[in-house]
Amino acid sequence: MKIKTLKNSKARLCEIKTNHGTIKTPFFMPDATRGFVKLVDNSMLNKINIQAMVVNTLHLYLRPGIKVIKKAGGIHNFINWDKPLLSDSGGFQVFSLIHKNTGLGKISDKGVVFKSPLDGSAHELTPEKAIQIQFDLGTDMIVCLDDCPPNGFKRKDLERSVERTILWAKRCRKEYDKQAMSRQQKPLFFAVIQGGMELDLRKKCVGELVAIGFDGYGFGGMPVDNNGKFSKEVLEFTVDLIPENSIRFALGIGAPQDIMECFKMGWDIFDCVIPTREARHGKFFLFQRKKIFNFQFSIFKKIQNSKFKIPNSQSFYNALNINNAKFSNDFTAINKYSKLLELQQHSKAYLHYLLKLKDPVGQRMASINNLEFYMELMKLITHSVERATRNA
Numbered sequence: 001m002k003i004k005t006l007k008n009s010k011a012r013l014c015e016i017k018t019n020h021g022t023i024k025t026p027f028f029m030p031d032a033t034r035g036f037v038k039l040v041d042n043s044m045l046n047k048i049n050i051q052a053m054v055v056n057t058l059h060l061y062l063r064p065g066i067k068v069i070k071k072a073g074g075i076h077n078f079i080n081w082d083k084p085l086l087s088d089s090g091g092f093q094v095f096s097l098i099h100k101n102t103g104l105g106k107i108s109d110k111g112v113v114f115k116s117p118l119d120g121s122a123h124e125l126t127p128e129k130a131i132q133i134q135f136d137l138g139t140d141m142i143v144c145l146d147d148c149p150p151n152g153f154k155r156k157d158l159e160r161s162v163e164r165t166i167l168w169a170k171r172c173r174k175e176y177d178k179q180a181m182s183r184q185q186k187p188l189f190f191a192v193i194q195g196g197m198e199l200d201l202r203k204k205c206v207g208e209l210v211a212i213g214f215d216g217y218g219f220g221g222m223p224v225d226n227n228g229k230f231s232k233e234v235l236e237f238t239v240d241l242i243p244e245n246s247i248r249f250a251l252g253i254g255a256p257q258d259i260m261e262c263f264k265m266g267w268d269i270f271d272c273v274i275p276t277r278e279a280r281h282g283k284f285f286l287f288q289r290k291k292i293f294n295f296q297f298s299i300f301k302k303i304q305n306s307k308f309k310i311p312n313s314q315s316f317y318n319a320l321n322i323n324n325a326k327f328s329n330d331f332t333a334i335n336k337y338s339k340l341l342e343l344q345q346h347s348k349a350y351l352h353y354l355l356k357l358k359d360p361v362g363q364r365m366a367s368i369n370n371l372e373f374y375m376e377l378m379k380l381i382t383h384s385v386e387r388a389t390r391n392a
Contacts, residue, residue, distance in 0.1 A: 216247030
């Protein structure tokens, strides 16, 4: 991994080599949970310049099943995608299922036994199986199975979560090494840091995981506290513990301002359902084009002269609710600055109408708008920082 560090800042630009191409950070991965981004086909994803996506181990294991994907030649062939893919372990989904309803499964040091949300059939997910499935998928980046606690866990429960996460990481590492012996191409390997809001537990978890050895480390658990407040202190404390030559993965970070704050801290990669899920419900991101220059200049000057500080998010973009009645008569383009014809040629009033009817055409247009916004946001940050460092 090539790393360009920034003067007076923890923020950095990296190049990460994978089996399906090099990715430049910061980068954001939309969730292609079941092997696709809802309502958006691959040709459109390529037009938007999506660098990489996240697929979900659990969902693909349950349907269409690993046998089908292996027969297709791996997940890239199955979904006809030639760029990098990251697979999560499936643990977050299983744990969320069980924490909401203990009748649906049981967690032990051995692994997790759970009932399929599709048909109620019984399954077991162990650290070894999570790694085996991800190798069979053939993704470029894979993730350890970890014990992912919900918000509100007591201290003793968080301690147990950290201990189990470390135990499982050791087993995942052993299985990874076993699988890698018979494979020509090896995926990048991530561990997940747990510990909730307890800083000492986060420190313990990082120390043990680094001793085991991984290519990258992710922030586990919810990035917000019980009140929904962004956990800036915990995220900053955790990233400072991760070795500089390791990839830093801010799992589940997706609000534009949160991405920018995490980039400033030194996190490299991000993923979240926000741009597509929020789009389907009418939340719509648009740049305030007249203020982008001021935003870029602000980054430029702050890197040159002082510690790198991200300007207020609302200084350069709007998060609109296209369902609001005021848009019913707004005949301006959905996004006149977009590179995509449908966003240039159709009006906000038309999009408002389609979303009111819950029509997939409208949901698709809102989704591609938000995905394009996120890719432009990554480019905006990168270009602003590169310009500043060239002239520093």
